[in-house]
Amino acid sequence: MKARVGVGAASVTLALITLAALAPALLVDGTPDQADALAALEGPSADHLFGTDANGRDVFTRIVYGAAPSLLAGLGATALAVAVGTALGLLAALGGRALDEIVMRLVEVVLALPTLLLALLVITITGPGTVNVILAIALYTAPSYARLVRAQTMVIRRAGFVEAATSLGLSQGRIILRHVLPNAFAPLLVLATIEVGTALVAAASLSYLGLGPQPPAPEWGAMLSGGRDYFSVAWWIAIFPGVAITLTVLSITVVGRHLQRLVEGRTS
Numbered sequence: 001m002k003a004r005v006g007v008g009a010a011s012v013t014l015a016l017i018t019l020a021a022l023a024p025a026l027l028v029d030g031t032p033d034q035a036d037a038l039a040a041l042e043g044p045s046a047d048h049l050f051g052t053d054a055n056g057r058d059v060f061t062r063i064v065y066g067a068a069p070s071l072l073a074g075l076g077a078t079a080l081a082v083a084v085g086t087a088l089g090l091l092a093a094l095g096g097r098a099l100d101e102i103v104m105r106l107v108e109v110v111l112a113l114p115t116l117l118l119a120l121l122v123i124t125i126t127g128p129g130t131v132n133v134i135l136a137i138a139l140y141t142a143p144s145y146a147r148l149v150r151a152q153t154m155v156i157r158r159a160g161f162v163e164a165a166t167s168l169g170l171s172q173g174r175i176i177l178r179h180v181l182p183n184a185f186a187p188l189l190v191l192a193t194i195e196v197g198t199a200l201v202a203a204a205s206l207s208y209l210g211l212g213p214q215p216p217a218p219e220w221g222a223m224l225s226g227g228r229d230y231f232s233v234a235w236w237i238a239i240f241p242g243v244a245i246t247l248t249v250l251s252i253t254v255v256g257r258h259l260q261r262l263v264e265g266r267t268s
Contacts, residue, residue: 017247031065066218073203075199077199119139204221
């Protein structure tokens with residue numbers, strides 16, 4: 001019962017965050033850059049639910065509008081990592097022993113590197129911005145998907161239905177599309193769902209360091225960074241973006257774990 005309540009609450013939270021990302025104007029009236037110098041650093045109130053920042057901008061409005069770039073970074077990095085990881089995993093599993101060794105050694109090298117250091121290196125070369133943050137995060141998360149897809153493919157390729165399809169003369173491409181990928185999809189989906197939260201935290205961390213979307217973009221990590229200088233006099237500027245990140249990641253994790261239980265045939 002408690003698990004169902006938790007999954008329900010997480011699902012509702014994700015639905016609201018998705019709504020904020022897709023249609024923020026339905027939740028707030030103003031714009032994220034609308035400033036009022038006379039209302040600077042006002043605490044939470046009926047007029048400003050989450051208070052205002054040093055420029056008099058409504059923090060709640062900026063958090064709502066910040067859902068889109070924050071989710072975009074997490075979802076974009078995960079989608080790119082899944083695509084690259086799937087291609088590498090299939091290549092390793094089906095390309096022969098020599099190619100398998102080359103791909104998996106490359107994967108192990110990337111996994112051995114400190115993730116934040118690798119991301120910082122990529123962004124140092126490519127420059128700050130949402131797209132480069134997505135590329136940096138995808139680079140160090142793709143190996144996890146590659147290992148999973150390789151392992152699943154190695155098992156599935158020895159299954160009876162795959163051997164039957166091969167004996168019937170189906171091409172390797174059709175076998176991959178009709179048999180390998182559909183059977184590897186479920187565990188891949190579970191991992192990807194959970195890793196969206198990890199990617200979102202990574203993107204927020206990079207934005208906190210000033211490497212993500214540049215001001216005055218309403219991105220949660222950047223807002224958290226901007227609020228640290230005012231924490232002693234205006235705690236709400238940093239606290240509420242942090243709460244938004246935490247709730248989003250927790251909700252994604254709860255839903256992902258629920259999917260994992262369903263895939264593994266467990267109901268509780």
